Amino acid sequence: MSEGRGGKAGYHHGDLRNALVDAASELARGGGPEAVVLREAARRVGVSPTAAYRHFANQADLLQAVKDEGQRRLADSMEEAIAETEPPPGGDPAAAAKARLMALGFGYVRFAVTEQGMYRTAFCRVGPDREKWTHEGGAAELRPGDARSFRLLVGAMDAIDAAGAMRPGSRTGAEFAAWSSVHGLAMLILDGPLHEVPPPQRDAIVTRTLTTILDGLTV
Amino acid sequence: MSEGRGGKAGYHHGDLRNALVDAASELARGGGPEAVVLREAARRVGVSPTAAYRHFANQADLLQAVKDEGQRRLADSMEEAIAETEPPPGGDPAAAAKARLMALGFGYVRFAVTEQGMYRTAFCRVGPDREKWTHEGGAAELRPGDARSFRLLVGAMDAIDAAGAMRPGSRTGAEFAAWSSVHGLAMLILDGPLHEVPPPQRDAIVTRTLTTILDGLTV
DNA sequence: CAGGTGATGTTAATACTGTCAACATGAGGC
DNA sequence: GCCTCATGTTGACAGTATTAACATCACCTG
Numbered sequence: 001m002s003e004g005r006g007g008k009a010g011y012h013h014g015d016l017r018n019a020l021v022d023a024a025s026e027l028a029r030g031g032g033p034e035a036v037v038l039r040e041a042a043r044r045v046g047v048s049p050t051a052a053y054r055h056f057a058n059q060a061d062l063l064q065a066v067k068d069e070g071q072r073r074l075a076d077s078m079e080e081a082i083a084e085t086e087p088p089p090g091g092d093p094a095a096a097a098k099a100r101l102m103a104l105g106f107g108y109v110r111f112a113v114t115e116q117g118m119y120r121t122a123f124c125r126v127g128p129d130r131e132k133w134t135h136e137g138g139a140a141e142l143r144p145g146d147a148r149s150f151r152l153l154v155g156a157m158d159a160i161d162a163a164g165a166m167r168p169g170s171r172t173g174a175e176f177a178a179w180s181s182v183h184g185l186a187m188l189i190l191d192g193p194l195h196e197v198p199p200p201q202r203d204a205i206v207t208r209t210l211t212t213i214l215d216g217l218t219v
Numbered sequence: 220m221s222e223g224r225g226g227k228a229g230y231h232h233g234d235l236r237n238a239l240v241d242a243a244s245e246l247a248r249g250g251g252p253e254a255v256v257l258r259e260a261a262r263r264v265g266v267s268p269t270a271a272y273r274h275f276a277n278q279a280d281l282l283q284a285v286k287d288e289g290q291r292r293l294a295d296s297m298e299e300a301i302a303e304t305e306p307p308p309g310g311d312p313a314a315a316a317k318a319r320l321m322a323l324g325f326g327y328v329r330f331a332v333t334e335q336g337m338y339r340t341a342f343c344r345v346g347p348d349r350e351k352w353t354h355e356g357g358a359a360e361l362r363p364g365d366a367r368s369f370r371l372l373v374g375a376m377d378a379i380d381a382a383g384a385m386r387p388g389s390r391t392g393a394e395f396a397a398w399s400s401v402h403g404l405a406m407l408i409l410d411g412p413l414h415e416v417p418p419p420q421r422d423a424i425v426t427r428t429l430t431t432i433l434d435g436l437t438v
Numbered sequence: 439c440a441g442g443t444g445a446t447g448t449t450a451a452t453a454c455t456g457t458c459a460a461c462a463t464g465a466g467g468c
Numbered sequence: 469g470c471c472t473c474a475t476g477t478t479g480a481c482a483g484t485a486t487t488a489a490c491a492t493c494a495c496c497t498g
Binding site: 032120123125150167170172173174176177179180181182183184185187188191192193194204205208209211212213214215216217 | 251339342344366369386389391392393395396398399400401402403404406407410411412413423424427428430431432433434435436
Binding site: 010011012037038039040050059 | 455457463
């Protein structure tokens, strides 16, 4: 064989599921969730449309797989942003924790802007009719990948709190306030009034929004 | 004739465009933007599918009309929320301005929760291929209704600023920070991690998020 | 007031989509 | 070596948007 990551020999593909997710992800990258059409993904993989139904319950199920992939890449982007951040001089743990939170926000928005289609897909609504064997033996209620980016945020909040920089009474629900801001900001940039704003001013607004949240949460 | 708001006598309907928008809005109310399907709207009005093309360039154009309607209703909800708010005792203009901003936020979220489908439609992406005569003689670039809710927010911010309650340097971009929070919050509630949270706790989170923003913006 | 005409609706047809049922293939265990 | 079942294929059906060609009638014009 020798075909990297499962080859497609002949009649049997060997790795159809992943191939379909890849193709569908590419569609999503270009056109968002409404662009991930099952037949087109199958076409690109070079397989008949109905073959997809051996690996996905329906189109919604395929879309969910792409969505999970999007969430994964988003979390990656946020982790990268943290990794790129060097702690501010002075060794102040509070300042470091704040800087990390800001980095998370920038990483988030950067991904949203850079990978518009994928970002939109990562947060698209997926339709209810997707039960079936998708998870029937499945574990918990929560989707696994869905949470990683959110957990990063929670961790950053905990760090700020641990450094004693959190405003009294502000810890509970702080993740939601921060997440809301950043998610809404991304939407504003992608579809809303900030759509046409050139990058420099846009970045300034992002910075101001993030600092506003930080000011509201910390002392 | 005597048929309220333009009657449908026989062959010619008389008010098809509005009738279609109404029907489509009802679809959106129930199932969000993806539920507004041209043929179904026509079916409900009792007209042939292609009749719609005499009033809309295509399905995206119809969807845009529904979206505008959604924006209108959202702005109405926010104005109602302001109207229901009595200024806090003491006659402090800063406190009154802050209270009004909070009311706007609550009105916004209330609409999002109460009218999920319509809210989602009001902020859905509408697809590019919609030029044509939709606006060809049209005025400016900006959609008119799109802005009203946003202008309400700007006004509230100005009032806070005028009352001298704005934190130094926080005025610029303040609307975006506030709007982001509230919009992201609504999304979190509709589709995200806050989906299953019971109303009481949900309201608490909303309150905390709004106060966080307020704390970040004001002195 | 007759007659033409353009806005408004209708019918028929095309090209997509998702999805199911019936059939084909061949990889791997007995 | 054969048989079985996961995996792919073909064919068909329903639903959607959209266009072209045709029908009707409200209203302006002479």
